[in-house]
Amino acid sequence: MPEVDEEDLTRKQRREQAREQRKAAEAAATADATRRRRLTQLGGVVVVVVVAIVVILIATGGGGGRTKVPEKHEQNAIANEVNARLEGIPQSGRTIGSPSAPVTMQYFGDLECPICKKFSDKSGALPALIAGPVKDGKLRIEYMNLQTATRNPETFKTQQKAAMAAGPQKKQWNYIELFYNEQGEEDTEYVNEAYLQGLAKQIPGLNLSKWQSERSNPTFESELQTDAQLANNSGLTGTPSFLIGHSGGQLKSYEWSSLTDPKPFEEQIEKAAKE
Amino acid sequence: MSARTLRITLIVLTVIGIGLATYLTYIHYANVKPLCGKGGGSCLKVQTSQYSKLAGVPVALIGLIGYIAILGTLLAPDEERWRFATVALTLGGFGFSVYLTGREVFTLEEICEYCVGSAVLMTVLLGLSTWRFLRGDQPPAEPAGIEGGPAEAGEKPPAPARA
Numbered sequence: 279m280p281e282v283d284e285e286d287l288t289r290k291q292r293r294e295q296a297r298e299q300r301k302a303a304e305a306a307a308t309a310d311a312t313r314r315r316r317l318t319q320l321g322g323v324v325v326v327v328v329v330a331i332v333v334i335l336i337a338t339g340g341g342g343g344r345t346k347v348p349e350k351h352e353q354n355a356i357a358n359e360v361n362a363r364l365e366g367i368p369q370s371g372r373t374i375g376s377p378s379a380p381v382t383m384q385y386f387g388d389l390e391c392p393i394c395k396k397f398s399d400k401s402g403a404l405p406a407l408i409a410g411p412v413k414d415g416k417l418r419i420e421y422m423n424l425q426t427a428t429r430n431p432e433t434f435k436t437q438q439k440a441a442m443a444a445g446p447q448k449k450q451w452n453y454i455e456l457f458y459n460e461q462g463e464e465d466t467e468y469v470n471e472a473y474l475q476g477l478a479k480q481i482p483g484l485n486l487s488k489w490q491s492e493r494s495n496p497t498f499e500s501e502l503q504t505d506a507q508l509a510n511n512s513g514l515t516g517t518p519s520f521l522i523g524h525s526g527g528q529l530k531s532y533e534w535s536s537l538t539d540p541k542p543f544e545e546q547i548e549k550a551a552k553e
Numbered sequence: 554m555s556a557r558t559l560r561i562t563l564i565v566l567t568v569i570g571i572g573l574a575t576y577l578t579y580i581h582y583a584n585v586k587p588l589c590g591k592g593g594g595s596c597l598k599v600q601t602s603q604y605s606k607l608a609g610v611p612v613a614l615i616g617l618i619g620y621i622a623i624l625g626t627l628l629a630p631d632e633e634r635w636r637f638a639t640v641a642l643t644l645g646g647f648g649f650s651v652y653l654t655g656r657e658v659f660t661l662e663e664i665c666e667y668c669v670g671s672a673v674l675m676t677v678l679l680g681l682s683t684w685r686f687l688r689g690d691q692p693p694a695e696p697a698g699i700e701g702g703p704a705e706a707g708e709k710p711p712a713p714a715r716a
Binding site for chain 2: 312313316317319320323324326327328330331334335338392393396426427463464466516533534535536537538
């Protein structure tokens, strides 16, 4: 009967339709469950990452109170090494090396600058330059003051003046090199009176009372300003920065490429000597 | 974007990240001046700060290891677990980048272009890898005129109903 066939067909179509709807619903539910599972997994990772960052922040944060300057026994070893390095090398105020050296290098530094520390380290280029061209009378180095790493301008002045105060006793470079080699961690406010006095006590032959009274020398203030002005005029913004040239002539900015390899410095010094 | 294109894009970005992290690691150990702002001073200040190391390990080296690990998960078979590993690593890398950028901006007040570059790269990697993970497997593209493309490993969504 045609009517029955039509009815059967309609029933079949309905069943088919219902099956497809059920399949679609199941697929949607599966997709939804998968998506939720993935989001939960991501959420778990986010929580782990956040916790890790908080732990790192707590471990590395603050800074106050953590000075990380070398221990006493380490200081003794550093002082012995640094003082031996400078022994017998002529010093005059901020200058190390023979006054008649044909080449002059002005070294702009901030005593708290950690990059300068790399230059002054045992493995840095500076000890090699002192043991080489400076000792041989080919080079003299003038230490210039430029505030970069030290946050507080007053702290900067105090520490740089403490080094300058050793100059009249021909020990300024001992102070500078001890400061760099015993440097604390940046931004930890390790520079205080005890630290500055401690450095002075490690310099053999330094008259402490003379050094102490020299610290208030009013000319130091103007020297700091002159150095900053010279750096500005020479376009120097960072430390360490260098001006190298024939002594008595125009010094030119030297763009250093390595602070541990003395060769590029020596090449520049040779070049300046021939000018 | 097809799954293949997305994966290749992620690999290319990761290789760029490896390049950046390798350069920063080299600078750290070789003590050479990086080529960046303020005559290299900004990058040097960041690179030599107390935050340039974590538990004594240079963060540049940690970044390099991270990028290599990400590359490893991208070169592994295209399966759900590896896609999850990629997103987990990029999420970790992103979090670490946020921390380091915060240190640069708020603590050191200096910006190292390479570090920022790496942070941007890690952010893009996170976005793309999250998208890749959440969307799961995609049916392979069918070349015109040919029924059925090359099968990809991993789970498959239900085949689309044919009319």
